[in-house]
Amino acid sequence: MFDTALTLADLGFLAQGALMTLAVTAVSVIAGTLLGVIFGVLRNQLGTYWSLPITFLLDIFRSVPLLIQLVLGNAAQSILKLGWAPFTTSCVVLSLYTAAYCTEIVRGGISAVPTTTRRAARSLGMTWWQDMRYIVAPLATRVSLPAWIGLTLGVMKDSALVLWLGLIELLRASQILVTRLQEPLFILLICGAIYFIISFPIARLGGYLERRWSND
Amino acid sequence: MIEIENVRKSFGQLEVLKGINLTVQKGEVLTIIGGSGSGKSTLLTCINGLETIDAGRIVVDGTDVHAKATDLNKLRRKLGIVFQQFNAFPHLTVLENVMLAPVKVLGQSKAEAEAMAVKQLTHVGLGDKLKVYPSRMSGGQQQRMAIARALAMSPAYMLFDEVTSALDPQLVGEVLDTLRMLASEGMTMICVTHEMKFAREVSDRVAFFHKGVMAEIAPPEELFGAPKNPELQTFLAATH
Ligand SMILES: Nc1ncnc2c1ncn2[C@@H]1O[C@H](COP(=O)(O)OP(=O)(O)O)[C@@H](O)[C@H]1O
Ligand SMILES: [Mg+2]
Numbered sequence: 422m423f424d425t426a427l428t429l430a431d432l433g434f435l436a437q438g439a440l441m442t443l444a445v446t447a448v449s450v451i452a453g454t455l456l457g458v459i460f461g462v463l464r465n466q467l468g469t470y471w472s473l474p475i476t477f478l479l480d481i482f483r484s485v486p487l488l489i490q491l492v493l494g495n496a497a498q499s500i501l502k503l504g505w506a507p508f509t510t511s512c513v514v515l516s517l518y519t520a521a522y523c524t525e526i527v528r529g530g531i532s533a534v535p536t537t538t539r540r541a542a543r544s545l546g547m548t549w550w551q552d553m554r555y556i557v558a559p560l561a562t563r564v565s566l567p568a569w570i571g572l573t574l575g576v577m578k579d580s581a582l583v584l585w586l587g588l589i590e591l592l593r594a595s596q597i598l599v600t601r602l603q604e605p606l607f608i609l610l611i612c613g614a615i616y617f618i619i620s621f622p623i624a625r626l627g628g629y630l631e632r633r634w635s636n637d
Numbered sequence: 638m639i640e641i642e643n644v645r646k647s648f649g650q651l652e653v654l655k656g657i658n659l660t661v662q663k664g665e666v667l668t669i670i671g672g673s674g675s676g677k678s679t680l681l682t683c684i685n686g687l688e689t690i691d692a693g694r695i696v697v698d699g700t701d702v703h704a705k706a707t708d709l710n711k712l713r714r715k716l717g718i719v720f721q722q723f724n725a726f727p728h729l730t731v732l733e734n735v736m737l738a739p740v741k742v743l744g745q746s747k748a749e750a751e752a753m754a755v756k757q758l759t760h761v762g763l764g765d766k767l768k769v770y771p772s773r774m775s776g777g778q779q780q781r782m783a784i785a786r787a788l789a790m791s792p793a794y795m796l797f798d799e800v801t802s803a804l805d806p807q808l809v810g811e812v813l814d815t816l817r818m819l820a821s822e823g824m825t826m827i828c829v830t831h832e833m834k835f836a837r838e839v840s841d842r843v844a845f846f847h848k849g850v851m852a853e854i855a856p857p858e859e860l861f862g863a864p865k866n867p868e869l870q871t872f873l874a875a876t877h
Binding site: 535537538540541542543544545546547548551555556559560563634 | 682685687710711713714716717718720722724725726727728737738741742743783786787790
């Protein structure tokens with residue numbers, strides 16, 4: 422049906438790009454979420470006033486375009502002679518970017534747990550940690566999940582920007598093939614389909630968990 | 638024994654407790670009545686150390702609640718408290734709600750905690766709701782679950798803060814019956830309530846709070862029959 426110069430090897434090249442996208446996304450989302458949970462809990466514990474420094478720092482990461490952060494981050498690591506590979510730099514910058522958004526999501530989730538429910542837990546002799554672990558964490562997770570799924574999908578798409586540091590992820594791989602084969606529509610269609618195939622399970626997982634938890 | 642000695646408490650400029658003196662003996666049922674904002678809830682949360690106090694002392698079985706060295710988490714095991722809001726843990730079934738603290742706080746085995754939870758839930762008439770999530774229950778059932786949850790810790794004292802105030806009128810009775818049952822079993826209780834008939838029936842003593850002061854305390858016949866304090870007279874006239 423299609424008359425295309427695209428070979429199996431080219432598809433393999435795209436798949437490698439997809440793996441790079443997945444790797445950068447996975448590292449950034451995992452590290453960013455861990456940091457986001459820590460900062461989110463901190464912000465909640467410290468209150469608005471004492472957490473101002475954290476809030477200010479994270480606001481920077483949320484308001485400066487990611488591309489600028491990547492380029493500046495790369496320049497910084499080179500000036501500081503850290504000797505980071507583009508992959509490391511990309512993951513560090515994207516992790517902080519993810520953490521900035523995740524902090525807000527976590528903070529919102531925690532504050533959605535009624536104070537009275539937490540008082541009831543503490544009244545039963547639970548420690549702060551037990552209250553966090555057995556009451557706040559499960560309830561806040563339910564509240565935060567849709568936003569967190571949205572963030573993860575967003576980070577996956579935004580991770581395309583790491584091509585500016587020379588990483589060949591899915592979008593860059595597609596560009597290279599487009600330049601070589603001059604079949605932009607077909608190749609971008611495949612590229613889009615691959616993004617969709619990666620995203621779909623994550624989005625479905627979110628829907629599944631929401632449905633499962635809605636029985637409570 | 639709960640000894641409350643000259644307790645003062647302020648929120649900012651507002652002095653909410655203005656020197657409360659009160660001793661509750663083992664086995665006693667004390668009810669606290671009084672207008673909204675008179676400091677009743679604040680006193681209960683001071684007793685179990687959820688709130689700090691500014692002056693005075695509260696001593697529970699010889700332990701000074703607000704002393705630095707006091708392990709509040711340990712002390713709270715002997716002070717069950719049930720609030721006006723239902724406060725179910727919505728992600729846990731009724732059985733899990735009641736089992737959580739005995740397992741995590743007291744270190745009981747699952748089997749031990751489950752046996753206790755089933756016993757307490759049956760006691761408050763929820764023996765057939767073990768696997769149900771709280772959101773599927775009425776307010777009255779949720780309040781009885783909260784009572785069972787507190788009882789599962791085998792507390793020496795139970796504090797109730799207007800546990801029927803958020804309920805539809807037709808559900809008040811079932812919760813009050815549960816409280817009556819506990820009282821008749823000899824549980825030491827402090828009940829903040831607006832249910833005057835209930836207060837009259839179950840109490841050994843009734844305390845009337847007005848603007849942060851315990852304006853009158855007496856056995857129910859006396860307090861309701863011959864109130865001395867003028868504010869109490871006004872209050873009782875308004876609630877009848
Ligand atoms: N955490 C708080 N911060 C500030 N003010 C409070 C707080 N809790 C209670 N108050 C105030 O203290 C007063 C007494 O409240 P409360 O003890 O709840 O009264 P009651 O239970 O008798 O209705 C009220 O004026 C209330 O607004
Ligand atoms: Mg109150």
